[in-house]
């Protein structure tokens with residue numbers, strides 16, 4: 174993380190700064206203070222947060238599988254954003270520091286990222302961790318930052334990443350997001366056991382598959398950041414070999430650090446939006462799967478979609494946007 178800002182950050186923007194110095198305030202406390210400050214001093218955010226807290230939420234179950242559905246109109250812009258290269262080039266980047274609203278403050282994180290409250294939250298709290306520079310969303314060069322962030326935030330938080338072609342609404346500006354640990358159904362699925370198959374255990378890193386409704390994920394666990402970084406890079410390489418797109422393989426990822434071990438969950442993807450998104454009339458379903466949806470929390474922006482979501486429909490959407498189990502197995506075999 175030696176890539177500091179290319180330009181002067183507005184000093185008033187910085188609410189506090191985390192540099193990792195021993196004995197300093199924890200990142201969790203700094204983020205908590207930022208969150209309270211923003212609730213008191215940024216009216217639009219307070220309103221968006223209140224609306225989200227009052228959003229309808231329901232549980233849908235199918236056998237051992239449980240999913241959550243949230244009706245959150247605040248996510249409309251993000252869920253329906255046009256993400257073609259032309260549109261992205263023409264619009265002002267909403268993650269660049271000089272475009273943020275004046276009331277929005279940040280925790281400057283290790284001189285490389287701004288931790289912000291997400292102005293259209295899904296969780297309480299929900300942070301966006303934005304690189305200080307306008308550079309494309311890409312994982313490979315930021316794995317060290319991802320692991321450091323999960324370490325610094327501690328077990329109460331989970332960091333997640335949406336690939337530029339599968340969920341990120343700013344594919345042109347690198348960012349992670351953060352949610353509280355334990356709020357997503359997959360976390361329980363993983364803890365429960367019986368769905369995970371260990372495929373390899375080498376150099377202190379375990380790699381395996383987690384079987385979920387309509388989709389499989391790869392998990393990776395280890396306690397040495399350098400080894401995990403190397404494994405994750407190898408995984409990206411193996412995905413690229415198998416899928417061969419020439420770009421960053423499509424994926425969503427979760428990362429948390431608990432009891433000295435980093436735990437990563439990777440959802441290999443093949444499609445951004447399901448066909449149902451583009452259908453008209455009663456067959457249309459406006460769901461844009463990103464990490465949150467792959468994690469078992471489906472965000473709907475229309476009441477109709479909220480009410481009609483069933484495990485069968487969710488399973489169909491998952492199957493369509495995920496890499497099939499046999500391809501994921503092939504990727505895992507490339508890793509052995």
Ligand SMILES: [Zn+2]
Nearest residue numbers: 266269307346
């Ligand atoms: Zn930007």
